[in-house]
Amino acid sequence: MDAKRLLIFGTVARAGSLAAAARELGWTQPAVSQHVRALERELRMPLIVRGSRGTVPTEAGLALLGHANAIAARLRAADAEVAALAETSAGSVRLAVFPTAGATLVPAAMAVLARRSPGLEVRLTDAEPPQALALLRAGEVDAALVFRYDDEPAQPGGPASPLVEHPLGEDAIRLVLPAGHRLVGRQRIHLADLAEERWVGGCVRCREHLLRVCARAGFVPDVRHSTDDYVIVQSLVAQGLAVALLPELALQSMRHRGVEVHDGVVGAGIRRIALTHHADAGGIPALRALLAALVETVPDLGSGPSA
CATH class of the missing domain: 3.40.190.290 (D-Maltodextrin-Binding Protein; domain 2)
Structure with missing residues (x-):
């Protein structure tokens, strides 16, 4: 299987149309379509259904999309690690965060990062845990700060794109x-x-x-x-x-x-708070720095209002 074509297919599936994927990739629509058709021929089955309103993944396409997202996450992790060799205090991490943590824990952790690594950038997306995990699996964020109640089961990542959970408090x-x-x-x-x-x-x-x-x-x-x-x-x-x-x-x-x-x-x-990311992203220096700052910040949780 051609890895480049797999990544192109993943872009088409996430973008929802060949035209949108072409714009994202900076290519022409025929070039994108040609790569997807070549992948379909290689696998001997259709991966997307083409229509006037865009494209929809087939059952085989949905199965393949998880692998495409995992590969994309691994490549981003590799790129970030190599870049960090030149500048360990720089980089960026895209974080999905639920609203109350976005108003309390995350700004405090970002302040810690600003003092330690002023070249490191955290880009926030506000999302409740189910949406945050969906963004993470789709490769639209690098990590998700989530919660679950003590009587809820843990959120599995799936075999194609395993997620790692770091309990914070x-x-x-x-x-x-x-x-x-x-x-x-x-x-x-x-x-x-x-x-x-x-x-x-x-x-x-x-x-x-x-x-x-x-x-x-x-x-x-x-x-x-x-x-x-x-x-x-x-x-x-x-x-x-x-x-x-x-x-x-x-x-x-x-x-x-x-x-x-x-x-x-x-x-x-109680609610249990955790930072979640793809298993392959654990080596990204910016992500490790964010986790360390959150670990330092969360113990202050007990200092809030009480009865």
């Missing part, structure tokens, strides 16, 4: 109550004590977590509002319209003066 889940709520001041709160309350649900995975922990506590929460904006969540709680579970990072990035935060709620769970 835990993000505690806090109970957010209106000031003056009947439970404010209680040393220990059980989720079952909140069975009759109205709730604010967060992002899709956050709502799913809320439903799971409340089910274990023996009730179905009355979720009146749904928003992934932590400012709105706290504003609703401050007005006495609901209660909520929020991660510590959300409260570090913004704390409404009209809410009370309780860290002794039983059964709320």
